[in-house]
Amino acid sequence: MPKNSVFLLFYTIHDVLRAEKILKERGAAYELVPVPRNLSSDCGMAIRLDDGPKDIGQHLSGIEIAGSFSFDGANYKRLDP
Amino acid sequence: MIYLDNAATSFPKPAETLDYLTNFVTNVGGNPGRSGHTLSLEAARIIFDARERLTAFIGMRESERLIFTQNGTESLNMALLGLLKENDHVVTTTMEHNSVMRPLEFLRSSRGISYTAVACSKEGFLDLDDLRPAMKGNTRAVIINHGSNVTGAVQSLEGIREVVGDTLVILDACQTMGSLPVDVEELKADILCFSGHKSLFSVQGVGALYVRPGISLTPLKFGGTGSKSESVEHPLFLPDRYECGTPNTPGIASLLGGLTFIAREGLSVIVERKQALRRRLLEGLRSVDGVIVYGHEGKGARAYLPIVAFNIEGRLPSEVGYELNKRSIFVRVGLHCSPVAHQTIGTFPKGTLRVSPGYFTGEDDLKTFVEAVREIAKK
Numbered sequence: 001m002p003k004n005s006v007f008l009l010f011y012t013i014h015d016v017l018r019a020e021k022i023l024k025e026r027g028a029a030y031e032l033v034p035v036p037r038n039l040s041s042d043c044g045m046a047i048r049l050d051d052g053p054k055d056i057g058q059h060l061s062g063i064e065i066a067g068s069f070s071f072d073g074a075n076y077k078r079l080d081p
Numbered sequence: 082m083i084y085l086d087n088a089a090t091s092f093p094k095p096a097e098t099l100d101y102l103t104n105f106v107t108n109v110g111g112n113p114g115r116s117g118h119t120l121s122l123e124a125a126r127i128i129f130d131a132r133e134r135l136t137a138f139i140g141m142r143e144s145e146r147l148i149f150t151q152n153g154t155e156s157l158n159m160a161l162l163g164l165l166k167e168n169d170h171v172v173t174t175t176m177e178h179n180s181v182m183r184p185l186e187f188l189r190s191s192r193g194i195s196y197t198a199v200a201c202s203k204e205g206f207l208d209l210d211d212l213r214p215a216m217k218g219n220t221r222a223v224i225i226n227h228g229s230n231v232t233g234a235v236q237s238l239e240g241i242r243e244v245v246g247d248t249l250v251i252l253d254a255c256q257t258m259g260s261l262p263v264d265v266e267e268l269k270a271d272i273l274c275f276s277g278h279k280s281l282f283s284v285q286g287v288g289a290l291y292v293r294p295g296i297s298l299t300p301l302k303f304g305g306t307g308s309k310s311e312s313v314e315h316p317l318f319l320p321d322r323y324e325c326g327t328p329n330t331p332g333i334a335s336l337l338g339g340l341t342f343i344a345r346e347g348l349s350v351i352v353e354r355k356q357a358l359r360r361r362l363l364e365g366l367r368s369v370d371g372v373i374v375y376g377h378e379g380k381g382a383r384a385y386l387p388i389v390a391f392n393i394e395g396r397l398p399s400e401v402g403y404e405l406n407k408r409s410i411f412v413r414v415g416l417h418c419s420p421v422a423h424q425t426i427g428t429f430p431k432g433t434l435r436v437s438p439g440y441f442t443g444e445d446d447l448k449t450f451v452e453a454v455r456e457i458a459k460k
Binding site for chain 1 (some may be wrong): 115125133308320
């Protein structure tokens with residue numbers, strides 16, 4: 001897993017896939033991963049962005065993000081909404 | 082074998098329907114959005130693609146507001162039971178299917194709603210001006226059958242907002258979806274209900290409804306959604322609020338196949354072909370002595386689906402249907418779950434035969450059918 005990645009959590013798999021569609025269209029480096037247990041007890045999927053938090057809001061405006069966290073390889077840190 | 086009951090369910094299906102269905106059952110098989118593994122995700126992607134494609138097909142963008150159901154009836158029940166409360170009034174028409182009339186009757190007796198069924202013409206057409214006197218201060222919704230499963234009459238809704246104002250418009254588009262362009266904006270609909278297994282070519286067991294932003298329905302079902310799993314409260318966000326339990330993913334995959342087929346052929350080509358079959362069918366039936374065709378002429382004769390109700394003078398529809406079945410020609414007889422519509426066109430309680438060719442019906446099939454009717458009429 002790359003250092004300095006960002007985890008995006010969503011309310012529903014529908015939004016995960018909407019976000020994936022946009023990221024794919026824009027050529028972003030990402031992967032769909034199970035929601036990390038230490039971020040949420042939800043059993044769904046999250047998106048890990050591998051090129052940092054840049055332009056998340058711009059890319060994914062209109063999709064409600066339940067939470068975003070930076071990951072430095074050891075620790076998660078909640079990002080401002 | 083000649084299958085002329087496509088208004089009940091389309092048959093045969095295009096190869097794409099089977100391909101998408103088989104691919105899901107053979108290669109995917111996971112429970113969508115329920116687990117983090119690849120097959121669960123693949124299943125969720127199929128549903129996502131179908132939802133996006135279907136939303137675009139009806140001219141809308143907010144795909145989370147396109148809710149998958151089991152069939153058109155469930156969609157209509159979700160709209161009516163989810164919306165109407167005590168003392169609400171509903172305006173509807175005398176061409177409705179029982180999938181509208183029965184929920185309304187249930188709500189009348191159980192929740193104290195009231196409804197007014199506005200009379201349509203003998204051909205099955207609604208005059209929008211006739212809605213005006215039926216509208217009341219407590220009218221919560223107007224629900225209209227977009228295309229009749231009995232006569233094939235398609236309602237013109239141009240100018241409906243001038244008549245009903247901001248009152249919610251619910252359309253039953255079970256018969257029109259895939260047989261005509263159905264655009265939610267153009268039709269000024271607030272809720273669109275339809276099934277997948279008719280002219281959208283899915284297998285049976287799939288329907289949908291589109292709910293315009295700003296409208297909230299009370300869900301009919303509560304349970305697992307694969308989201309917000311830490312909570313015992315049902316989620317409020319869409320589409321999860323209205324979809325719970327494992328969905329009919331194979332059926333939804335087959336619907337995606339059907340939509341792929343429609344996109345490949347072109348909806349306009351499909352519409353033209355079906356209208357050509359309708360003309361050929363009418364021409365043939367009208368050439369048979371003793372055959373009575375209901376509608377399909379006079380005012381608004383262009384606005385019909387390829388669904389033709391007819392009788393042979395002095396004969397019961399069930400007898401004629403039996404004779405046709407013996408010749409391996411399959412049509413529907415009776416009241417078509419629409420007793421009110423048959424009262425409107427004057428064929429209650431006997432009913433009619435109903436012939437509904439589909440995109441794959443051959444012109445030769447119609448010729449054979451008409452000759453069989455001619456032979457039966459002579460007996």
